[in-house]
Amino acid sequence: MAIGRTCVAKNFGEVKADVLMRIMGGEWPPGSLIPNEQDLAVEYGVARATVNRAMRELVDEGIVERKRKAGTRVRQSPVRQARIAIPLVRNEIIELGSVYRYALVRSEILVPPDWRRAQMNLKPETEVLHLVALHFADGRPYQLEDRWINLDATPTARTVDFSVVSPNEWLVTQVPFSSVEISFSATSADPEQALMLCCEPRDALFRVERQTTWQGETVTYVNLVYHRDHRMTTSY
Amino acid sequence: MAIGRTCVAKNFGEVKADVLMRIMGGEWPPGSLIPNEQDLAVEYGVARATVNRAMRELVDEGIVERKRKAGTRVRQSPVRQARIAIPLVRNEIIELGSVYRYALVRSEILVPPDWRRAQMNLKPETEVLHLVALHFADGRPYQLEDRWINLDATPTARTVDFSVVSPNEWLVTQVPFSSVEISFSATSADPEQALMLCCEPRDALFRVERQTTWQGETVTYVNLVYHRDHRMTTSY
DNA sequence: GAGTGGTCTAGACCACGCA
DNA sequence: GCGTGGTCTAGACCACTCG
Structure with missing residues (x-):
């Protein structure tokens, strides 16, 4: 041809x-x-x-x-762009053929420290719901979720029992369409993370950060960390 | 409306x-x-x-x-995909407003170890060009490139002086369109990497791996590592 | 079977950007 | 100015898939 x-x-x-x-x-x-x-x-x-x-x-x-x-x-050098799928952790794990389990580690309502408030661009004295949760694959820790939810933007979050529903899955039903900023990086496990992920302190971890904005207001910021060998892969 | x-x-x-x-x-x-x-x-x-x-x-x-x-x-859960642009390191650094410098660390022609040969799906005894190079931003190490080039697929690579041209920039002029598999992960700095990136051994690093295939044959595999705070970001 | 999206056509006009 | 891509139209036929 x-x-x-x-x-x-x-x-x-x-x-x-x-x-x-x-x-x-x-x-x-x-x-x-x-x-x-x-x-x-x-x-x-x-x-x-x-x-x-x-x-x-x-x-x-x-x-x-x-x-x-x-x-x-x-194009001279084709602008290589990769499309990365961002599934719910639950589906990510199920598609690996593993058994999914979820556990809530911590849940607290507080006025966030200044650095977090600034990062999320919140008004002073805004209360947030701070959640720490673990997602297991076949009984082994797979993802550690550290989430901050703006209670001004999503007041109903106060009454949800996040030991039953994982925050991500609940949020997608509440805040249907919004703009999101995602970034990928590496980080070192602090002692608490190491305990929860069953690795050594200072071990390398793969980190995904996601900040969700709706009508100019930050709804939630989440820091997801995986074992260092976790790979996000794509082809083109 | x-x-x-x-x-x-x-x-x-x-x-x-x-x-x-x-x-x-x-x-x-x-x-x-x-x-x-x-x-x-x-x-x-x-x-x-x-x-x-x-x-x-x-x-x-x-x-x-x-x-x-x-x-x-x-859709129930909207956006499940992010688009990530993959620029040449040089451009990435220049767009940060920094001065770009490139240095070749090592260059050797060899028959690769079995594990690498298997990974790249090469025939036994195939020779590859193994390059290690550093990319600096404002004089500080920014990216460490560890590249393997299949000399069967790209024989002219034998005669190129990679102390002048960075392998990536030369390759895009040679293998214009091909299919690529990219993955992102985290890794720990080994002693040699730590030296070259001016960090401590075991420090977390952000890793990008890329394998380029042309007409069913692996042309090149590259392992790129960045300081752990390097972020790949995207919005949607 | 019938309703929906998927695609093609032939023609038209517009908007940009180079000479 | 004028050639190119960008888009719209009105109508048509097809392919999938649900009830």
Whole structure:
């Protein structure tokens, strides 16, 4: 298909696949210009809108760049972007084929220390619910959850029994759509974390932090730590 | 707009934004059914294709789920995916406003140990180029790169002077489009890593592993480690 | 079987950005 | 100015899947 020219495609998927193959095959090297939509439409025997759909997806995947008048170019260094799935811990564990268990470690209502209040951008004297919980896979600690919930934003959290429902699962039913900032990093186990995760103090841990904002107000901040060998993986 | 009904939209962006607003406003709670494309098209005064485009993007962003015949539903637990950009280290550092410097630490051609050969899925006796390099930001070690290049797949790598060009930047010019598997995790600094990154042995490090495959053959495997406070961040 | 989303078409107009 | 991509339209047919 790639070399023979005048090949026909029936849909945008085939157009996209063929263009991609021609790029990978070296026909259109990085930085080079691809024929315009009209020409490609004629070549593939499809409507221009179909070519457009194919090319839009290639832009979305970071393969090509398009500019009006300038045309479509193969990216020099493809902006590699990974999509990472963020499942509920429960599902993450079940899909590993392990048995899931949840345990609440600590639950307290308090006015947070200044550094936490500043980080969550809360008004002074705002009360928060601070929860520490463990998620087990086959009886072994898998994830340690350290969560802070803004009680101004989610007052009903006061009355929920988090020894039964895990905070994450309850929250997704309460705060359906919001903007989220996630970050990944590494951290060293402090003595308390080491006890709960059954590792040594100072051991490396994999950390995910997530801050959820709804209408400009921080709803919850959570710090999740995993054993150091925990991997978040993705392909593209 | 959200409540008043019979509002008009001019393009798919407005349709998408309005639908999103109605979802966030609670008009269509999680799990509920959204009107079908034809009805929405009439309501917004646009063509069905326009509504379709808007809804497809909402699917793409993990906001709604669609099934033929069953219709469009607001997802129970919304966003399950984050997009992470993966820039070249050089650009990553420059965008921090820091001065970038690169240094090659070690370069050797060898037949890899069995475990590495197995991991990279190489034929026995395949030679690889093993490189260790450091990337500095403002003179301080920022990233330690430990790379293995399959010389069968990329024979020209033998003749490149990697004390001048960093392996990553050279490779993107050679192996333009390929499939990649990335994973993130934490690890503990071994004594050599500690020396190079100016930290203590056993300190937590943030690790990114990347394996690049081209036409079924592993081209390169790289292990990148950062100081533990390095964050990969994304929003949605 | 019938209703829904998935896609294609042919044509049109617009917006950007280079000359 | 003018060529390119960006989008919309109106209509059509298809494919899936639910009841």
